[in-house]
Amino acid sequence: MSQFADGGLLASKPYAASGAYINRMSNYCSSCRFDVKQRTGPRACPFNALYWDFIARHRDAFRGHARMAQMVRTYDKFAPDEQRRIGESAARLLAGP
Numbered sequence: 001m002s003q004f005a006d007g008g009l010l011a012s013k014p015y016a017a018s019g020a021y022i023n024r025m026s027n028y029c030s031s032c033r034f035d036v037k038q039r040t041g042p043r044a045c046p047f048n049a050l051y052w053d054f055i056a057r058h059r060d061a062f063r064g065h066a067r068m069a070q071m072v073r074t075y076d077k078f079a080p081d082e083q084r085r086i087g088e089s090a091a092r093l094l095a096g097p
């Protein structure tokens with residue numbers, strides 16, 4: 001999947017993951033201080049807000065993408081308040097400490 005840096009020429013989708021995928025592919029989450037099931041809030045897994053914010057920011061590119069359109073549709077089902085909290089959490093995380 002590479003990094004999708006070529007805009008999808010070789011990679012079929014961006015190699016980006018939420019906490020759910022990391023949890024499925026590893027055993028890290030069981031001993032983590034963050035809750036992999038939460039998207040926002042003080043105990044939320046940071047990968048969740050970052051992942052969904054990534055989907056939201058690139059929604060125009062992903063909406064017609066065979067492997068990413070479903071993620072856009074999932075994001076669109078989140079309540080507006082949840083979408084706002086995701087954006088705010090991601091901005092805080094990206095700003096750093």
Ligand code: SF4
Pocket residue numbers: 018019020022023028029030032033034035036045046047
């Ligand atoms: S930050 Fe914690 S909960 Fe989130 S993916 Fe990593 S180990 Fe799992």
